[in-house]
Amino acid sequence: MARLLDALGADEGLTRYVGGAVRDELLDLPVNDVDLATRLRPAEVVERLEAAKIRAVPTGIDHGTITAVSNGHAVEVTSLRRDVTTDGRRATVAFTDDWQEDAARRDFTINALSADPETGEVFDYFRGIEDLTTRRVRFIGDPYERIAEDHLRILRFFRFHARFGEGEPDADALGACTARANDLMALSRERIADELLKLLSVPDPTPTIRIMLDRSILRPVLPEITGESADCLRALVDAERDAGIDAQPLRRLSALLPRDPRIAEQIAVRLKLSTRGRKRLACSTTPDLEINAQALAYYVGRECATDRLLLAGNSKAAAELLSWEPIRLPVGGGDLIKRGLQPGPIVAKTLRMVERRWVEAGFPDDAELDQIVAQALAAVTE
Numbered sequence: 001m002a003r004l005l006d007a008l009g010a011d012e013g014l015t016r017y018v019g020g021a022v023r024d025e026l027l028d029l030p031v032n033d034v035d036l037a038t039r040l041r042p043a044e045v046v047e048r049l050e051a052a053k054i055r056a057v058p059t060g061i062d063h064g065t066i067t068a069v070s071n072g073h074a075v076e077v078t079s080l081r082r083d084v085t086t087d088g089r090r091a092t093v094a095f096t097d098d099w100q101e102d103a104a105r106r107d108f109t110i111n112a113l114s115a116d117p118e119t120g121e122v123f124d125y126f127r128g129i130e131d132l133t134t135r136r137v138r139f140i141g142d143p144y145e146r147i148a149e150d151h152l153r154i155l156r157f158f159r160f161h162a163r164f165g166e167g168e169p170d171a172d173a174l175g176a177c178t179a180r181a182n183d184l185m186a187l188s189r190e191r192i193a194d195e196l197l198k199l200l201s202v203p204d205p206t207p208t209i210r211i212m213l214d215r216s217i218l219r220p221v222l223p224e225i226t227g228e229s230a231d232c233l234r235a236l237v238d239a240e241r242d243a244g245i246d247a248q249p250l251r252r253l254s255a256l257l258p259r260d261p262r263i264a265e266q267i268a269v270r271l272k273l274s275t276r277g278r279k280r281l282a283c284s285t286t287p288d289l290e291i292n293a294q295a296l297a298y299y300v301g302r303e304c305a306t307d308r309l310l311l312a313g314n315s316k317a318a319a320e321l322l323s324w325e326p327i328r329l330p331v332g333g334g335d336l337i338k339r340g341l342q343p344g345p346i347v348a349k350t351l352r353m354v355e356r357r358w359v360e361a362g363f364p365d366d367a368e369l370d371q372i373v374a375q376a377l378a379a380v381t382e
Helices: 002-007 020-026 042-051 099-104 128-134 143-149 153-164 171-179 181-186 189-200 206-214 229-243 249-256 261-270 275-284 293-300 302-311 315-323 333-338 345-360 366-381
Strands: 015-018 035-038 055-060 065-070 073-079 081-086 091-095
Touching: 002 042, 002 065, 015 020, 020 128, 042 055, 042 065, 042 073, 055 073, 081 099, 143 153, 143 171, 153 171, 153 181, 153 189, 153 206, 171 181, 189 206, 189 249, 206 229, 229 249, 229 302, 229 315, 249 275, 249 302, 261 275, 275 302, 293 302, 293 315, 293 345, 302 315, 333 345, 333 366, 345 366
Parallel strands: 035 073
Antiparallel strands: 015 035, 055 065, 065 073, 081 091
């Protein structure tokens, strides 16, 4: 990092830490991603990085962002900018030398902080430190204008409130988000899904989700999620904690959906989730089979079984699956033929019978399994 900061003139006041890294450092939270803002224009950033033998990747050069890659670490470096035009989804920007002008285009006061890498001095133009202290998430300026610039800020407001806020949300922000909820319909479903899953990843999103549902924030894009869904999410979060199982945003999304795999898959397609994500939602919203936890895991996989058990409030059984390793039936069709069964459809039918009885018996091996096979063979050859 020192080499990167030297290359970008941090000692001359040209480059600062910005955004989440400054916020999280002030909150004594782990800093995972470091972003830099600089008075340098993108072309000069590239020139300085290359001179310092630091790889420069133009990941968002039209908006002034260069990714600097050094010693396997990637840091986004963005030239100071101001918005020229916005349409609710994207902005046209112009570059500036004014730190406050750049900070003013950010969404919330707690995200508009910057810090001098040399002295550690924090620059706070919109009372962001005060809001951090009082745990309040507040838009910079008029919330309606900020939402008009980027409609995704509606969901971002609730995500940041869930993570950093305490008590009731900022009244002005909440009023604007409620009034402009229909603006979410103009966003791509991928952006909505990404932001919603981030929200569901916080330790306990339930109070915030309840506010969103009470205010009909999600109704324009996810009408299937109703007010009762918050109770299901509350039960799931409690079950995850009781079981000592890490939170999974897709599992929590399942808690908000009807217990209908067809509807869940339709929603997954609408949100353009991955094939794996669509399958997981469909599986976890399928009504439970009346079988024990290990048998359920055998048939649908440990991940889906864990989801279903936690969604059903069975945290003890879900915890037991943490140490369960997937297992395969030790016999196959060839073994049945060797024991005298004639080749043909009867082999598959008999194998399914053996498997069902083997699972019901708790996955025995050796003598007990041999007995199950003998009984199945006897049953089909009578």
